[in-house]
Amino acid sequence: MRYRRASLSLAFTLIGAGCTSRTLEAPAVKPAASLGSVQTYHQNNKLDLLFMVDNSLSMHSMQQKLQEQLPLFMNVLQNNPSGLPDIHIGVVSSDMGAPSDTNIQSCTQTGNQGQLQYKAEGSCTGTTLADGATFLSDSNGVSNFTGPIADVFQCIAFLGDLGCGFENQLGSIDRALGADGRGPPPGQNTGFLRDDAILAIVLLTNEDDCSAPPDTKVYSENGGGESLSNPLGPVAGGWRCNRYGHLCKDPTTGVTGMPPLTVPSDATGNPPMLTLQDCTSNDTDSGLLTPVSKFISDIRALKSDPDSQILVAAIAAPTAPYGIVWRPASNKPSELWPEIMHSCGTGDTGVTNPTAETTTDGSFGDPAVRIHQFLDGFRDSVFFSVCEPSYADALSAIATRINQKFEPPCVGGKIAQTTAGTPDCTVTDRIYDSSDRSWKDQVVQDCDENGNQAPCWRLQPGDSATCAGQVLSVNETDANKSAGTLERSLECVLCLPGTSQPGCD
Numbered sequence: 158m159r160y161r162r163a164s165l166s167l168a169f170t171l172i173g174a175g176c177t178s179r180t181l182e183a184p185a186v187k188p189a190a191s192l193g194s195v196q197t198y199h200q201n202n203k204l205d206l207l208f209m210v211d212n213s214l215s216m217h218s219m220q221q222k223l224q225e226q227l228p229l230f231m232n233v234l235q236n237n238p239s240g241l242p243d244i245h246i247g248v249v250s251s252d253m254g255a256p257s258d259t260n261i262q263s264c265t266q267t268g269n270q271g272q273l274q275y276k277a278e279g280s281c282t283g284t285t286l287a288d289g290a291t292f293l294s295d296s297n298g299v300s301n302f303t304g305p306i307a308d309v310f311q312c313i314a315f316l317g318d319l320g321c322g323f324e325n326q327l328g329s330i331d332r333a334l335g336a337d338g339r340g341p342p343p344g345q346n347t348g349f350l351r352d353d354a355i356l357a358i359v360l361l362t363n364e365d366d367c368s369a370p371p372d373t374k375v376y377s378e379n380g381g382g383e384s385l386s387n388p389l390g391p392v393a394g395g396w397r398c399n400r401y402g403h404l405c406k407d408p409t410t411g412v413t414g415m416p417p418l419t420v421p422s423d424a425t426g427n428p429p430m431l432t433l434q435d436c437t438s439n440d441t442d443s444g445l446l447t448p449v450s451k452f453i454s455d456i457r458a459l460k461s462d463p464d465s466q467i468l469v470a471a472i473a474a475p476t477a478p479y480g481i482v483w484r485p486a487s488n489k490p491s492e493l494w495p496e497i498m499h500s501c502g503t504g505d506t507g508v509t510n511p512t513a514e515t516t517t518d519g520s521f522g523d524p525a526v527r528i529h530q531f532l533d534g535f536r537d538s539v540f541f542s543v544c545e546p547s548y549a550d551a552l553s554a555i556a557t558r559i560n561q562k563f564e565p566p567c568v569g570g571k572i573a574q575t576t577a578g579t580p581d582c583t584v585t586d587r588i589y590d591s592s593d594r595s596w597k598d599q600v601v602q603d604c605d606e607n608g609n610q611a612p613c614w615r616l617q618p619g620d621s622a623t624c625a626g627q628v629l630s631v632n633e634t635d636a637n638k639s640a641g642t643l644e645r646s647l648e649c650v651l652c653l654p655g656t657s658q659p660g661c662d
Contacts, residue, residue: 197465200643201589202563203296203354204242209330210274211251211362212320214263215504218519219543223361223472224279224315226548228307233556239563241306246293247273247349248314249333251362253325255376259383259392264321264376271332272343274313281312291345322395323376326360327452327531328368336455339371353589353642355562356460359555360471363502363522363543366531367398368447375401375445385492389445390418393488399497401445403526405433405479415443420483420493429493431481438527449527453534461596462587465644468562469532470539470555472548474500474522476529478510500524501544520544537562565631566647567624568616573650573660579603581660582649584614584629589642596644604632612637 210220235241254268255261275291277284285304286293293309294301302309328337334350335342342350350356369375374389375397381387390396399416406413409423416433424431440448457463478500483493498510502521509515522543532538539558541551573581584601604613611634616627629647637643652661 197462197644197646198564198566199355199465199562200637200645201353201640202239202242203244203351203642204357204559204562205245205350205354206247206357206559207330207333207349207359208246208248208314209251209326209358209360209362210248210314210316211324211326211360211364212316212318213251213322213324213364214318214320215506215519215521216318216363219361219363219472220315220318222518222520222545222548223552224311226552227311227314229549230552230556231307231310233553234559235306237560237563241295242559242563243296243354244293245296245349245351245354246306246310247291247333247346248275248316249329250274250316250320251324251326251329252320253328253332253368255321255323256371256373257376257378257392259378261321261323261376261392263319264323268321268325269329270343271329271334271346273333273346273349274316275345277312278317279312279315281315284309284312286313292349323367323398324362324364325366325368326362326528327366327449328447330358330360331368331452331455334456334459336459338455350459352594353591355466355468355559356456357468357555357559358456358470360469360473360528361543362471362473362525362528363520364395364474365398365402365523365525366446366449366527367395367402368452369445370447373445384489385419385494391486391494393486394494394496396495396497398446399481400495401443402439403436404439404441404444405436408432408434415439416481416495416497418495424481424483429483430498433479433481434477436476436479436524436526438530446527449530449534452531457534462644464536465562465646467535468537468539468559469535470541470558471525471528471532472541472543472545472551473525473528474502474543476500476524476526478512479524479526480510482508484508497523501542514542514544516544516546518546520546565629567619567626567628568647568649569624569626571652571661572616572627573652573658575660577606579605580616580649582614582616582647584631585646585648586612586637587644587646588637588640589644591642601631601645 250269252268255264256266273291285302287301290301331337420429438449460466480498486492486494498508499521501514502516504521575581586599587596602613604615611632614631617630619628
């Protein structure tokens with residue numbers, strides 16, 4: 158079964174329902190006289206695209222599926238009616254190291270620290286990036302690479318699976334963008350992030366985020382040894398990421414708390430298993446990981462209008478089913494250590510939840526509770542399962558959603574009329590002034606009301622192939638045409654079926 162998540166504001170969802178490129182289902186709403194609907198798009202076509210690729214053990218098959226579909230992803234972006242965006246593409250790993258007092262396989266003390274990964278990976282022998290370039294740039298007709306953009310992207314994105322198993326997906330993104338409060342981004346990331354560009358962040362991972370503060374003890378034995386007697390539990394296996402990163406409800410007891418370290422009385426089966434539900438990130442004092450709420454606020458603070466300027470997508474594991482199994486530890490058979498069961502897929506290691514979707518290609522994933530919660534912090538977000546047999550649908554949908562950031566709005570449904578008989582809509586421009594990094598607001602008039610004096614707007618029938626409703630058309634001024642960044646919003650009052658109100662007769 159495919160598991161998808163798509164999140165936008167209610168108003169955006171309803172307007173988009175008439176456009177074949179928008180695939181969101183409109184949620185149920187209570188009857189009302191009318192519904193205000195807002196869509197925003199960006200005329201300057203600038204896009205900063207950051208891919209976070211999990212490079213921990215077991216990610217090979219999933220990275221391979223990403224590699225196979227990156228040309229499709231780029232093809233969708235290039236086939237946008239406006240062409241390929243003015244684009245920056247960067248890649249970071251999930252490896253931020255694991256500062257510890259013990260040796261952890263594949264983990265160093267510091268990891269990659271959010272540095273953009275730009276070297277040829279896998280079977281690729283050369284990136285064709287210009288000397289000194291650490292990300293792809295195709296801006297103002299000038300590119301810093303010579304090969305086909307999809308090939309260059311593939312060359313740097315296959316990071317392998319030798320990275321640290323304590324994945325810091327969110328911490329790596331935060332550090333890469335210099336949003337974490339620890340100073341500017343790494344030196345080699347300079348120039349990647351632009352103030353006036355759309356920021357799109359895409360995560361590929363099969364485990365949940367385990368980002369912790371630099372002074373954390375969550376990866377260390379802290380003198381307690383590698384056993385259940387350690388107050389924090391064993392380091393091996395990554396259970397601490399779940400115990401100190403999640404809060405879950407036990408459906409039997411009705412109690413919400415940290416996933417248990419030892420076998421509880423309501424566990425069943427042999428080996429013992431426990432099902433939990435309604436899990437969230439543990440952003441309380443009992444949690445030892447960096448609160449997801451901090452990552453959300455950090456990334457949102459990068460933009461003056463984060464709801465329209467940021468898109469976040471993840472190819473990760475579903476949050477349910479959420480189950481724990483206790484099995485004899487390999488280095489201490491007398492103790493039963495807890496493991497999180499895969500919420501989808503079948504891997505070479507670990508246990509798949511009996512109710513989870515299975516796979517045949519080696520893909521699997523553990524409940525991505527914190528990553529889902531991160532996505533929930535943004536109005537524009539997309540989720541697909543990492544256990545999909547192909548990522549074609551996922552990457553096509555993500556690229557399509559990015560394209561929609563630059564497309565004039567498509568309005569479906571019946572629009573209320575003003576007393577003058579014109580559409581009850583408002584068009585507002587926000588123009589970015591790079592000299593003082595500020596936005597200037599300007600209300601655009603209806604062409605039928607101002608004698609077609611630019612700037613003014615009309616709604617025209619859409620192309621049935623892409624928009625079954627009406628599309629915004631603007632008679633631009635020369636100043637608007639030459640503006641470096643113009644963000645335009647359309648707000649219309651829609652008539653709801655079965656209601657009677659002025660302007661909807």
